[in-house]
Amino acid sequence: MATGEAGLGSTRRASRPKRLEETMRGRLGRECVYVPSCRFGLFVALRHWCPPGGRVLMSPVNDDVILFVVLAAGLRPVQAPLNPLDASIDVDAVPDEVWGSLSAVLTTNLYGNPDDAPRLRAKCDALGIPLFEDGAHAIGSEVGGRPVGAWGDASVFSLSKHVGAKAGGFLSCADPGLLGALEKTCEELLLPGRLSAELAYTVRPYAEAAVRGLRLRRAAWATMRMLGLMEREEIRMPLRARELARAVGAAPDLTASDSWVRVDMHDYRLRSGGLRLGRIGRKFDHLDEVLAACRAGTERLLSTRWARPVPRGGAGEAGGSGAGAGRPAVIQPVGRSVAQPVGRSVAQPAGRPVTQSVTRSVSSPVAQHPVSRPVAQPVTRALTQPVVQPLFRVPLFVADRDAAIAALARRGIVVGYLYDPPLDDYAGAGFTDLSPDPEGARWFARHALPVDPLRARQVVGVLEESGARPAEAPGGLEPTRG
Numbered sequence: 001m002a003t004g005e006a007g008l009g010s011t012r013r014a015s016r017p018k019r020l021e022e023t024m025r026g027r028l029g030r031e032c033v034y035v036p037s038c039r040f041g042l043f044v045a046l047r048h049w050c051p052p053g054g055r056v057l058m059s060p061v062n063d064d065v066i067l068f069v070v071l072a073a074g075l076r077p078v079q080a081p082l083n084p085l086d087a088s089i090d091v092d093a094v095p096d097e098v099w100g101s102l103s104a105v106l107t108t109n110l111y112g113n114p115d116d117a118p119r120l121r122a123k124c125d126a127l128g129i130p131l132f133e134d135g136a137h138a139i140g141s142e143v144g145g146r147p148v149g150a151w152g153d154a155s156v157f158s159l160s161k162h163v164g165a166k167a168g169g170f171l172s173c174a175d176p177g178l179l180g181a182l183e184k185t186c187e188e189l190l191l192p193g194r195l196s197a198e199l200a201y202t203v204r205p206y207a208e209a210a211v212r213g214l215r216l217r218r219a220a221w222a223t224m225r226m227l228g229l230m231e232r233e234e235i236r237m238p239l240r241a242r243e244l245a246r247a248v249g250a251a252p253d254l255t256a257s258d259s260w261v262r263v264d265m266h267d268y269r270l271r272s273g274g275l276r277l278g279r280i281g282r283k284f285d286h287l288d289e290v291l292a293a294c295r296a297g298t299e300r301l302l303s304t305r306w307a308r309p310v311p312r313g314g315a316g317e318a319g320g321s322g323a324g325a326g327r328p329a330v331i332q333p334v335g336r337s338v339a340q341p342v343g344r345s346v347a348q349p350a351g352r353p354v355t356q357s358v359t360r361s362v363s364s365p366v367a368q369h370p371v372s373r374p375v376a377q378p379v380t381r382a383l384t385q386p387v388v389q390p391l392f393r394v395p396l397f398v399a400d401r402d403a404a405i406a407a408l409a410r411r412g413i414v415v416g417y418l419y420d421p422p423l424d425d426y427a428g429a430g431f432t433d434l435s436p437d438p439e440g441a442r443w444f445a446r447h448a449l450p451v452d453p454l455r456a457r458q459v460v461g462v463l464e465e466s467g468a469r470p471a472e473a474p475g476g477l478e479p480t481r482g
Helices: 015-028 038-049 064-072 117-127 176-189 195-213 217-226 241-250 274-284 287-302 401-410 423-427 439-447 453-466
Strands: 031-035 055-058 076-079 104-107 131-134 154-158 169-173 359-361 372-374 394-397 448-451
Touching: 015 031, 015 169, 015 274, 031 038, 031 176, 038 064, 038 104, 038 131, 038 154, 038 169, 038 176, 055 064, 064 076, 064 241, 064 423, 076 423, 104 117, 117 131, 169 176, 287 394, 287 453, 394 453, 401 448, 401 453, 439 448, 448 453
Parallel strands: 055 076, 055 104, 104 131, 131 154
Antiparallel strands: 031 169, 154 169, 359 372, 394 448
């Protein structure tokens, strides 16, 4: 076999995905298939479980790529109302007529903050529809005593986020009997690997390190734009409505939607070669260290004045970042009472003992504060202290996000993973059902400043120095129903 066909370093290529799959299976407690990207895995899941023309409830504060994956699968996105403090689906605010029209529900777990998967699982079971979990940002998060990804009929994960491999992902399924069919579908949709793509992937870390070391970020971005290598001038990619309508008409067809689905990751459906898989494996081996660092950074950021919006009329003082350091009382997030369905097994992450039944507290966005519920089944651990998730990004709430972004940029800190405007405002009724209550999503999209927890100390310093004010709380933080 020629090198150009298999990709450089393809020796023992078949064994490496299996090792990655076994490692993820141990973490998640269910079968996993390695895929070249999270978006590719999601397309496979949607095609497998959903009938053509089906309707999928999803979050409007999400990567636009996910909207295009749903459309490429021949499905109709339905935008959900969101809780304004963590952008999770507001289960109680979804109208009954919308629930009755759905073919599936897709969670986002934005930045690692879990959606209310136990309640969504129960709702989907009652309706007889599948639940999909997008765990791209949430590979270390937990909800209801299980890892994110252990509640859905299928879940997808990215190895580009916490793992930092900039490639690779997993598609997992609750029913191990479906593993062969999912693997077969993946094989049919994968494109052959390319030597050029493998080499570019291999040298990319060194090129990025050189850019950072020489402080050439702005020059590098300008050059990439000039060469057409950066496809986003704004937060959202150009919709190109006429072309998109033609692609939707051809769905289900990943190729017809390729120019939207591939944005930011042109290798999303290429078969991975040995060089790529080797680097992904080495990165994946250090995931627990990264999660520990993310958890520490998340905890630091949650102690700041910007972790919660302030009451209207109380914008807060500048300076001081500790849990009570000279800042006004902030509005606490609304807790979510989550009933864990009876009769479902609980995944046990490696190294965590199973305890007796406990009372678990759940609230948003991250630290789980007292609003307790009984859990009838054993869970992974007793919760006597608030739980801090190892977030991929920590959403801080600032009054003037653009000013905060500019202040951080002056210190070489780039803010990414912004999802503004919400998808229904971006795409319109021609391509998605609009949210019945869009204000929570709009508020979050406008005020959330996603901060890398690994740079918590530097970010807090810049925000203090620039005098960034916390955002004022949106109205209607009380539960919508029930």
